[in-house]
Amino acid sequence: MAHTYQHITFDYTDGVGRIVLNRPDTLNSFTQIMHDDLKAALSFLEAQDDLRGLILTGAGRGFCAGQDLSERKPLPAGEKRDLAEGIEKNYRSLVLRLRALPAPTVCIVNGVAAGAGASVALVCDVVMAVKSSRFIQAFARIGLMPDAGGTYIWPRMVGTQRAMGAALFGEPVSAEKAEAWGLIWRCIPDEELGATIESVQAWLANGATRAFAATKHAIYASGDNSLEEQINLERDYQRDLGYSDDYQEGMTAFREKRPPRFSGQ
Numbered sequence: 476m477a478h479t480y481q482h483i484t485f486d487y488t489d490g491v492g493r494i495v496l497n498r499p500d501t502l503n504s505f506t507q508i509m510h511d512d513l514k515a516a517l518s519f520l521e522a523q524d525d526l527r528g529l530i531l532t533g534a535g536r537g538f539c540a541g542q543d544l545s546e547r548k549p550l551p552a553g554e555k556r557d558l559a560e561g562i563e564k565n566y567r568s569l570v571l572r573l574r575a576l577p578a579p580t581v582c583i584v585n586g587v588a589a590g591a592g593a594s595v596a597l598v599c600d601v602v603m604a605v606k607s608s609r610f611i612q613a614f615a616r617i618g619l620m621p622d623a624g625g626t627y628i629w630p631r632m633v634g635t636q637r638a639m640g641a642a643l644f645g646e647p648v649s650a651e652k653a654e655a656w657g658l659i660w661r662c663i664p665d666e667e668l669g670a671t672i673e674s675v676q677a678w679l680a681n682g683a684t685r686a687f688a689a690t691k692h693a694i695y696a697s698g699d700n701s702l703e704e705q706i707n708l709e710r711d712y713q714r715d716l717g718y719s720d721d722y723q724e725g726m727t728a729f730r731e732k733r734p735p736r737f738s739g740q
């Protein structure tokens with residue numbers, strides 16, 4: 476049965492999915508409905524043979540303020556909430572499925588990204604953020620630790636000291652600082668948000684998708700591989716890519732001195 480999206484908008488054009496978190500009044504914080512929407516969108520994307528990428532962004536002035544705290548109503552005296560349930564039911568699969576998509580995921584952060592909102596943004600393969608954005612490890616302020624991959628992603632991107640400081644003090648990290656630290660790929664002017672989304676859409680829709688997928692897998696695999704293992708992996712992926720239509724087209728376009736027209740195959 477077709478899913479009716481309530482807390483996100485979802486579009487699929489030319490092989491590129493576009494998910495917009497869409498609860499701007501609460502800075503797009505995660506509700507159970509939003510998680511169900513995201514699961515449906517990811518299931519759709521995972522089933523597409525012509526998938527060429529995913530763009531994730533938010534509506535309004537924020538990207539995502541993490542878990543919707545209004546869904547955590549006080550319990551009757553003596554009862555305590557099992558927070559592992561939400562991780563197991565929602566965040567775990569969201570983060571792992573985003574990372575496993577066989578095409579690039581690009582998060583274009585349009586404003587504040589806090590708590591699990593920051594983790595989900597940063598698990599995407601490439602992250603850009605408008606200059607007014609902030610990344611906040613808000614967990615410490617409510618007596619929690621970073622989750623949704625936050626303790627995995629941050630130290631790998633920015634090193635132990637910065638990851639520790641951001642998590643323990645919960646101070647906002649500006650988009651400019653995030654770029655300088657290597658937490659994100661690029662900080663962009665706020666007024667270029669729309670144009671950036673459109674240019675990323677066009678780049679993904681016309682890109683050498685199989686090469687992108689191999690690149691993504693190889694870069695992530697490098698964290699666990701020796702240099703020799705990584706060279707072997709590159710050899711195997713490059714062999715496959717050498718048989719691809721896109722490589723033939725890339726070489727033909729080079730010889731004919733024209734831009735390539737990649738089919739993604």
Ligand code: T3D
Nearest residue numbers: 500501502504540541542543544545558561589590591613
């Ligand atoms: O429970 C579990 O499952 C455990 C797992 C948790 C994962 C997590 O993500 S824990 C972290 C949860 N998130 C936070 O603690 C962040 C809470 N929000 C903030 O600290 C601030 O809103 C921000 C620093 C992100 C932005 O500040 P500011 O001043 O730009 O906006 P604001 O005025 O605080 O927020 C605007 C509205 O959004 C406001 O509603 P109102 O007053 O206009 O009716 C605010 O209450 C609402 N809002 C912001 N964050 C959340 C939220 N509503 C529900 N849940 C939120 N997380």
